[in-house]
Amino acid sequence: MFCFQCQETAGNKGCSVVGVCGKKPTTSNLQDLLIYTAKGISILRENLSLESRLENKELNSEIDYYITNSLFITITNANFDDEMISKEILKGLEIRDKVKTQLDNFGLDIKRLKNHDATTFTVKTIEDMNKKALTIGVLSTENEDVRSLREVITYGLKGMAAYYEHSVNLGYEKSEIVMFIEKALVSTLDDSIELGGLVGLTLETGKFGVDVMALLDSANTGKFGNPEITEVNIGVRNNPGILISGHDLNDIVQLLEQTEGTGVDVYTHSEMLPAHYYPELKKYKHLAGNYGNAWWKQKEEFETFNGPVVFTTNCIVPPKAGASYEGKVFTTNATGFPGWKRVEEKDGKKDFSEVIALAKTCKAPTEIETGKIIGGFAHNQVFALADKVVDAVKSGAIRRFYVMAGCDGRMKSRDYYTEFAANLPKDTVILTAGCAKYKYNKLNLGDIGGIPRVLDAGQCNDSYSLALIALKLKEVFQLNDINELPIAYNIAWYEQKAVIVLLALLHLGVKNIHLGPTIPAFLSGNVLKVLIDNFNIGTISTVEEDLKNF
Ligand code: FSO
Ligand code: SF4
Incomplete structure (x- = not known):
């Protein structure tokens, strides 16, 4: 096994014996092969136009679901079940055949990577799968920078797939998103795409990240109404x-x-x-x-x-x-x-x-804490309070916003975020989304003229709301650039949904994001340099230093 997709990866280099998350080598290998299977299907399927896909809607939804669900299964801490994953691989081989038949029926040819091993390999048993997996994992790409970009894209796609699946479960589909996922998956196998092309594709992944979060936002709010305080x-x-x-x-x-x-x-x-x-x-x-x-x-x-x-x-x-x-x-x-x-x-x-x-048959839960927390500050609710917020900014009552969205995790170093939140000046407001909030949502940081100092928009995908709020403020204050706003970004990441959120923010032009508690192991030195040069991405240092510098 080799896996370095999450923030807790061993030694911030990679898990190669067993996952810090508890993932066994076999599970890791099977997950690699599942992704490879999805890539094989994508090589075939990217030749089908949207119209031809929609000629058989049921099959289209089935395959869209297969592609996204396969990616989702491999997200950190989602699935540890070898038997289930191996069944998915076998199902993938059947789907691959179905797509071949579709291509034949339409008389279509394969544009890229024709006869690639991903479109032809077969496996039957878990042993076969493990053996095969060892030849196609992350390290099979030798060039460190190419590998890094291929993996950034793949992890972004995993996050995208997760959000897409939630939307679909609520009845909101958009096959264009899956078509992009397929195109990008194929590109991670395509040796003719060089570094520049992969950088472009990384940024395009961010664009579709915005699209998928918008889709999920309309699914969630369409079904359940707009979040409220x-x-x-x-x-x-x-x-x-x-x-x-x-x-x-x-x-x-x-x-x-x-x-x-x-x-x-x-x-x-x-x-x-x-x-x-x-x-x-x-x-x-x-x-x-x-x-x-x-x-x-x-x-x-x-x-x-x-x-x-x-x-x-x-x-x-x-x-x-x-x-x-x-x-x-x-x-x-x-x-x-x-x-x-x-x-x-x-x-x-x-x-x-x-x-x-x-x-x-079970006892009631044992109480471990008491009290209340407050949330519900997604875009619609914040827009309803816009006058109050704008007045507070104009009067200087709110001097700065800190976006502290993202994930929580086990590492002791994440105490930084509790301390950072606790020590922010009283005239600042935290905008949050994702499980990162648990580091400070019970600190009772008070309010500014009735506006709580921690505004929780929701889940990590609701970072989309935070982006809409920023764009709204930009409009109200008639600024040309989102980066002129008094907003600082101190984002905590853990797994691959955070990767798509990050790429989405970059697509929206957000600069100066601080990403912590560590820089991803999957960013090679050169790829990191591209992110620094173009987006001024940084990480965190000590709370004291950062409070001074932000
Ligand atoms: Fe957290 Fe886990 Fe939402 Fe993640 S529960 S860490 S980024 O799955 O997805 O924020
Ligand atoms: Fe290691 Fe994270 Fe991969 Fe688990 S998901 S094996 S902890 S890098």
């Missing part, structure tokens, strides 16, 4: 509960529907917290609160929750041996863990009946 209880009630984690709002709405009137409460964990902000979700009286913190605290927090847990997406942390919650965790969508149960669809609906039945 909401106080979320962080204590517990006396009923048994189900804890739901991850980003998929289509799952939580179905769980809320199916638990209504059963005496079982629903609590959110980590990235599911923003579900509370949506009118069509918060209306459920048994949506009881948010339990715990960011993903990496789950090993302790699931112990005290007492009831079942549902993972709709990453981040899964492999449990300790003998964990009391073993047997109570369910996965769905792209997530998987060996031995854990699945929530599958029945008659077009997710079937949570087993989870609910199990919850009824």
Whole structure:
């Protein structure tokens, strides 16, 4: 195995023995081969125009879903289940045949990489797959800079695919996004594309990153209304509960529907917290609160929750041996863990009946904290407060905004973000999205004339809202450049969704982003230099230094 896609990669170089995340070498290899399978399908499929794809809508959706779901499965902490991943590889080979037939039917030829191994290889057993994987992994690209750009693009595509899948689950499709994913996947195998071309493709990935986040924003707000200011209880009630984690709002709405009137409460964990902000979700009286913190605290927090847990997406942390919650965790969508149960669809609906039945036999959650946190500051809500915000900026009551979006993680060095937030001057406001917020959303940083000093827009994909807010401020203050705004960017990254958010911000022209707690291991020296020269990307130092320099 070799994997360096996340912030916690071993020695900030790469995991080569076992993943810091707990990913076994076989799992890592199978994930590499799954991506390679998707690339093989893409080589064939990029020759099909949108019109020809849409001649068979059902097949089109099936293959679009396959491509995006395969990428999603390989995101950090999404799937640890070798059996499930190997089945997906075999399914991919079947899909590859279907696309070949489509090309034949349309009399189309293959423009790029005809007869490439990715379009012809076959495997049957997990052993075959492991063997094959060792020849096509990250290190099979020898040139360090080419490898770096190919991987930046691939990781951006993984994040894009995740957001696309959530949109599709809510009925919002846009095949143009999948067509771009395919084009980019093929390009990562195409030796005729040199560094300049790959840099261009990296920036184009950012453009489609904006598109996919916009699509997901319309899906979420179209289905559940615009997020509004909401106080979320962080204590517990006396009923048994189900804890739901991850980003998929289509799952939580179905769980809320199916638990209504059963005496079982629903609590959110980590990235599911923003579900509370949506009118069509918060209306459920048994949506009881948010339990715990960011993903990496789950090993302790699931112990005290007492009831079942549902993972709709990453981040899964492999449990300790003998964990009391073993047997109570369910996965769905792209997530998987060996031995854990699945929530599958029945008659077009997710079937949570087993989870609910199990919850009824469990004790109510043990309280680990009390109080409330406030959020719901996505674009629509902030625009509604625009006059107040603009006045506060004009009067000098708000001197600066700090975008502190992104992810949380296990590393001790991330305490930096708590300290940074706590020590910001009182006339500054933090704009946040993603699980990074757990580093400071319980600090009670107060408000400025009624505007809370931490404005939580939602999940990591809601960084899109933060971009819209910045663009709105630019318009109100009649500036020519988004970088003239009094906004500083201090972004924490962990996995590949943060990569697509970053590329999207670069596409929107945002400069001077500080990325931490470390610079990605997958950026080679030269690629990093391109980012510094063109976007002035930097990292973090000490809180003191950074408070002075930002
Ligand atoms: Fe966090 Fe995990 Fe949303 Fe990520 S729960 S780390 S960037 O999955 O996706 O912010
Ligand atoms: Fe290592 Fe991160 Fe890859 Fe896991 S996802 S194997 S921790 S680099």
